[in-house]
Amino acid sequence: MKSFDVAIAGGGLIGASIAFELAQAGLRVGVFERGEPGREASWASAGILSPAPESPSMISMVPMARASMALYPALVASVEECTGASVGFRTKGTIDILFSRDALSDLSTLIALHHGMGLKAEPLRPEDARELEPSLSLELEAAALRPDEASIDNRAFTQAMLQAAKKSGAEVFSDSGAVAIRREGDRCVGLKLQNENVDAKWTIIAAGCFSANIEGVKEYAPVRPAKGQMISLRSDEVKIERVLWGEKVYIVPRNDGRILAGATVEYVGFDKHVTAGGVEKILAAAIEVVPGLESARIEETWAGLRPDSPDHLPIVGPTDSVGLLIATGHFRSGVLLTPITARLIREWITDRSVSIDWDRLSPMRFANARRETTA
Numbered sequence: 001m002k003s004f005d006v007a008i009a010g011g012g013l014i015g016a017s018i019a020f021e022l023a024q025a026g027l028r029v030g031v032f033e034r035g036e037p038g039r040e041a042s043w044a045s046a047g048i049l050s051p052a053p054e055s056p057s058m059i060s061m062v063p064m065a066r067a068s069m070a071l072y073p074a075l076v077a078s079v080e081e082c083t084g085a086s087v088g089f090r091t092k093g094t095i096d097i098l099f100s101r102d103a104l105s106d107l108s109t110l111i112a113l114h115h116g117m118g119l120k121a122e123p124l125r126p127e128d129a130r131e132l133e134p135s136l137s138l139e140l141e142a143a144a145l146r147p148d149e150a151s152i153d154n155r156a157f158t159q160a161m162l163q164a165a166k167k168s169g170a171e172v173f174s175d176s177g178a179v180a181i182r183r184e185g186d187r188c189v190g191l192k193l194q195n196e197n198v199d200a201k202w203t204i205i206a207a208g209c210f211s212a213n214i215e216g217v218k219e220y221a222p223v224r225p226a227k228g229q230m231i232s233l234r235s236d237e238v239k240i241e242r243v244l245w246g247e248k249v250y251i252v253p254r255n256d257g258r259i260l261a262g263a264t265v266e267y268v269g270f271d272k273h274v275t276a277g278g279v280e281k282i283l284a285a286a287i288e289v290v291p292g293l294e295s296a297r298i299e300e301t302w303a304g305l306r307p308d309s310p311d312h313l314p315i316v317g318p319t320d321s322v323g324l325l326i327a328t329g330h331f332r333s334g335v336l337l338t339p340i341t342a343r344l345i346r347e348w349i350t351d352r353s354v355s356i357d358w359d360r361l362s363p364m365r366f367a368n369a370r371r372e373t374t375a
């Protein structure tokens, strides 16, 4: 039987980053991935790093999001140094673009909301926005620069993270999906794979939106998939430096010249088809923000599945099954929250205490509620 200090189910960005942190701390780590590592949500993502909440339910996450953002430069530097890879970390900020008739009042609300949460946002006149980003529409009414926001090439970052984890001593097993957690009394003692058992003092579930399919996990992590469709474009005319937030779309430039546009949010189970309606909506909204994209070449379309939780907040922390931790449910912010998730899990395992309050993210909020309703 394989035996590790830590067994991680799931080889996406979250599992890989936890493996990297723990292997660097000297633990023997095994990552068990159902398919090919790093090919699910972490591959499909847009890689925007924005601590601003996308809905009121996410406001409570801002302190954690800011803490994660603060860890980003050092994590990128250590992964790039460890692997020699470049992960396309772009730190020029992002720009909100407003078209509505009420754009000026929407802008002052947006700026006030950001400042109220301790986040930077600066109003831009349309002509100033176009000076920063000449390809922006002439129709825009107002804009705001969020100077501290960034983006990363999530595909490159995920692969580099997996490589960095391996170089630090972690073992990564492809085609090795976890079927169940293994329990002995009140302890979790590892993972049951299709054809073998894995022994571990600590077991971490980081299987994204598939986590609840692992037997014994659903009560702690009742996640479901939230499909997002994306499009990659190339244009010889359009040059974009920063992430652009339209009212119905975001546009993300990459170092290799790709321009990404996305994304839908759909609750349609585990379906990953790209649809005509999804593509139509994304393209129409992207062309409204940057009209020059009308002649851009469509290079690639894809869809991925975000791990969403019932309250849309991440599920990170220990359970009442001793040795079992959960790290999933990051929904639309898993790339942003990667550094803080890995840091908190590592702190808990090595020190049994964490540097920021993570009670709100506890997997026990679901397990306790479920037990109360079935009692």
Ligand SMILES: Cc1cc2nc3c(=O)[nH]c(=O)nc-3n(C[C@H](O)[C@H](O)[C@H](O)COP(=O)(O)OP(=O)(O)OC[C@H]3O[C@@H](n4cnc5c(N)ncnc54)[C@H](O)[C@@H]3O)c2cc1C
Pocket (backbone or CB within 6 Å): 009, 010, 011, 012, 013, 014, 015, 032, 033, 034, 035, 036, 037, 038, 039, 040, 041, 042, 043, 044, 045, 046, 047, 048, 049, 176, 177, 178, 179, 206, 207, 208, 209, 210, 211, 213, 214, 227, 228, 229, 230, 262, 263, 303, 304, 305, 306, 307, 327, 328, 329, 330, 331, 332, 333, 334, 335, 336, 337
């Ligand atoms: C279209 C889209 C756009 C997004 N944009 C952003 C963004 O701009 N910024 C941001 O911060 N976040 C964004 N996200 C969200 C972010 O991508 C996710 O929150 C994050 O990638 C989740 O990482 P993960 O490792 O938990 O999950 P995943 O990357 O899905 O990894 C989970 C892994 O577990 C494996 N697995 C499944 N079942 C098992 C099993 N039984 N045993 C072992 N392994 C298993 C899977 O094969 C997979 O490799 C976006 C997501 C999508 C889909």
